[in-house]
Amino acid sequence: MRTDARPEARPEGVAQRLTEVVSRRLAADPHVGAEVGKAVLRALGGVESGDPAAEFAGTGIFLKAITVRGFRGIGPQATLRLNPGPGLTLVVGRNGSGKSSFAEAAELALTGGNRRWDGRSAAWREGWRNLHEGGAARIELDLLATGGSPHLTIAKQWAPDADLSEAHWTERHHPDPPTDFPADRWSGLLDLYRPFLSYSELGALVDGKPSDLFDALHQLLGLDELTMAQERIRARRLELERAQRDSRQERLELIAVLGSVADDRAVRMATLLGPVQPDLTAIHREIHGGVDDPTGSSGLRAIVRLALPSGAEVDAVAERIEQYGKVIARDSTARAESDLRVLDLLRRAREHVALVGDCPCPVCGARTMDHAWGVETDAAIAALSAKVEALRAARDELDLAVRAARSLPNHVPPELDFDPANPPTVDTDPVRSAWTEWAALTVADYRADLPERLRRAHARLVDELELLQHGTRKELQRLDEVWSPLVPRLLTWLDGARAVAANAAELRTIRRAEDWLKTATAGLRGERMAPLETTARWVWQTLRQQSNVELGSIRLQGNAGTARRVLLDVTVDEVDGAALGVMSQGELHALGLSLFLPRATVEDSPFRFVMIDDPVQAMDPAKVDGLATVLAAVAWTRQVVVFTHDERLAEAVRRMQLDATVLEVQRRERSVVEVRVASDPVRRYLDDARSLIRTPQLPARIADELVATCCRSAVEAASLARARRNLLSDGMNHREVERHIESAQTTRAMVALAVMGVGAKVDDLNKFLTVREGRWVVDALRDATAGAHVPIGRGMRELIAETEKFVAWLAD
Structure with missing residues (x-):
């Protein structure tokens, strides 16, 4: 018969988001401004700095199958298939059957590590490869995630000779091909909502120094967000204070250096840098000299870049003008000019006849301009054209040559305009005058002496420009030796000083936020622990069964980097006692589960599964029944996968008629692992x-x-x-x-x-x-x-x- 293992009123068991708790506390504090509140929430990883669960398109991820080859106790490929949804699955098998290899493989494929090996010698990692499977090792994790791409496969594969750290890590959103899986993709989520719990982690809660237990619980419960928030704020404060301090020190050093430079600009700059809070806009203007040039010499460099046509180019144009000018002077007679006019008249007459047809001559009216007239006129046009062709061609070439002269620089460049930033040694007036003469020639009409005037004007301009550019280069060299080396340093300081000024308000806010968060940490921790503690006590109450140990409040005392310990209020037969001193090993493991399950099943977690390896060890039979009840209750909303070699848990599930799927793992010769369904x-x-x-x-x-x-x-x-x-x-x-x-x-x-x-x-x-x-x-x-x-x-x-x-x- 079916028995419903779900409690009538199961505690929520989920901790509210830390940002929500902090937001309410901030809103309730009248002394906290809006900017301080935003700084605190950003440090806590709130909405403004990104939600770690935003990586998932949906809100949950379940396990479908774990496929392993050549890893730990599994040789040839074996697959553990799971129902991807809420429910309890027990994976049973004797020690050495390979069941824990599936659990460790899933943890390694998803997190990139294995807590079972953490803190242990390298020998624990040397046996990761199966001895009976000499080829490539592979772990494949099939997942079902809610969202747009629900079918996801994460795989790690090793070449036959690769070390554990040399795996190729891929992800595949079906039906797309596999792509590389970034190692840190889910690291933050897995640290915060870790869904894996191994037997060695249960032991880590009780072994070692009190601070070890504190750190284990701090991470297990996700309370290290508080420490991380304080560290973020502290790091940002130190960064801003360091920038402020460095800017002040650099300003003082610049003042000392500028005082030793014999340059008017250096004197002015030292004066501007003198105040504790200098005028950054005035410093910017002084550095740039009114133009966007780091050395204040852009006008000088523009003068150096000025270029003229070469003497060969000017000579070529002048020679063409001379050549065709002589032809025109020679051939341009009165008879030639008459022939040109007659030729033009005949061509116009031919065009008229072509337009209107045969007609009387509009000049004499005595003859009809018909076909015969056209033949005679064409012959006359051909004869006259041949006679005046040389003169016409010469005129065309002369026109082209004059145009070529006009294509030479025909205006005074703006670089030669008066610039008050130029030093007295850079006088542009002679060059401007010579360039004006040159420009006037290049736009003038043709005259016989034009070629010679072009040559003279060009030669004068070349001489004047070379003289000006020589003096300009010397001035630039002086600037480079005296002032220019200081400009990049000044610009760097100016950028830093602007950043310091822009961040001054943030620094004041950060300091207040840090003070507020330090003061509020104790209360925040209590609020963060409260819902988890409620569920932990419910889990403990269910697990402990016949134990006479009663668990009260769970408190963390101290902070990371300081003296830390865990305070567990425990009573034995209603008498206060020291928790670790009065609890048995099984009770301590039950305590570990009581602390793990609430955090792993918070509503914000994107992982909708929990995987627990060997939780039954050292538990007496009564506690095994309690464990079965707890796991069945958690399985109403989570996929719960438990690996155990202890038959008592499966027997308790069957006896209590709890809904569960039992998978049996068997290992045959040469690490051949088989999985079969024992019951569902x-x-x-x-x-x-x-x-x-x-x-x-x-x-x-x-x-x-x-x-x-x-x-x-x-x-x-x-x-x-x-x-x-x-x-x-x-x-x-x-x-x-x-x-x-x-x-x-x-x-x-x-x-x-x-x-x-x-x-x-x-x-x-x-x-x-x-x-x-x-x-x-x-x-x-x-x-x-x-x-x-x-x-x-x-x-x-x-x-x-x-x-x-x-x-x-x-x-x-």
Whole structure:
């Protein structure tokens, strides 16, 4: 028979987000300004600095399978398949069977490390590779995450000769190909919401110095956020104070250096730097000299960059002008000019005839300009064209040559304009005058003496420009030797001083935020511990069973970097006692679980599973029953996977009829590991039904009712498992999945949700099942549902067989 292991009013067991606790405290403090509050929340990793769970598109991640090859006790590839959703799974097997290798492999694939090896000698890591599998080692973790890409595989693979740290780490969002998985992708989340707990970690809570226990609980409970927040604020304060101190020291050193420089600008700069809070805008203007130039010499460098056409270019243009000017002077006679005018007139006449057709001559009117006239005129045009071709070509070439002259620089460049920043040694007037003469020539009309004037003006301009650029280079060299080396240093200081000025308000805020957070830490820690302590005490109360040890408050005293210890209020038969001194090993392990489970199952955690390795050791039988109850209760909202070689936990689950899947791991020769299903809720219900049939003491009517009830429960369990699997695979948020699961109140509603999805109508279920699979599914569901209430038209053995066939169909 089914027994519901879920308590009627289970404590929440989730700690509120630290930012929410701090936000309320900040809001309640009238002496805290808005900027101080923002600084505190940023230090705590609040919204403004990013939510660590934002890496996940959804809000949860479950385990589907752990596949291992060549790692620890597993040789050839073996797969541990899990139901990716809330529920309890026990992985059992004798010591050395390889079950813990699955747990350690999952932890290594997800976190990149293994707490079992932390703090131990290198010998613990040397045996990580399986001795019987000489090829490549591989761990593959199949996950189901809510969100847009629900199917995720994380894998680590080692070459045959690779060390443990030389794995290739990949992730794959199906159906996309694998990509590299960054080692620190989830490190913050895994530190804060660690879902793994090994037997060695339970021992770490009680071994060693009091500070070790403090640090273990501090990290286990996520309270190191407080220390990290204080450290962030302190680091930022030190950074700003260091920048302020360095800027002040550099200013004093610059004043000393500038005092030794014989330069007017250095004197002015030293004066500007004198005040404790100098005028940064005035310093900027002095450095840049009114232009955006670090040395105040951009105008001088522009003068040096000025260039003129070469003498060869000017000579070429002048020679062309001379050449064609002579041809024109020689050939431009009165007869030639007349021929040109006649040629132009004849061409115009031909164009007129082509436009209007045959017509009387518009000049004499005596002859008709017809075809015969056209032939004569074309001959005349050809003769005149040949006669004056040389003169016309010379004029065209002269025009091109004059244009080439005009393409030479024809304006005075702005670099030669008066610049008050230029020193007296840089006089641009002679060059400006020479350039003005040159520009006037290049835009002038043609004259016979133009070539010679071009040459003279160019030669003068070249001489004047060379003289100016020589003096400018000397001035630049002087600046480079005296002033320029100081400019980069001044600019660097100016950037730093601006940053210091811009951050002055932040520094004041940071100091107040640090003081506030130090004062509030004790209270914040108490508030952070309160909900976890409530759940921890509930877990302890359930686990301790017949123990006479009563757990009270749990307090952390001290801070990281100072004397630290854990204060556990314990009473033994209502008498105060020292916790570690009065608890047995099993009780201390129970205490470890009491502290682990509340933190691992907080609502903010993106990991919807917890994996616990060997928690049963040193527990007496009564505590094992309590452990089974706790795990079953946690499994209502989490996927709980427990590895154990102790048969007592599986026996307690069976005896208390708690819903759980039991997987058995066996190791054969040469590290061949096999995993088989020992039992699961569906199988257990069907086994119970068969047992009832074989119980002759039960009256037939009662037996039939109980068998039908077991069959109905098997159908419900199989339906809910499929519904969770399908909805999570579709990317639905796990909270939404559970809401739809809880809203399915009847067996038919559960089946409809499993096979038809969200929003399906139960009234349409029969039609859907008939079309999809056939009438037998409808009949099996009807009889399993109704058999507990009314007689049905089939025997119970047949009902069990049909139910088994039905749940197998649901599992596909």
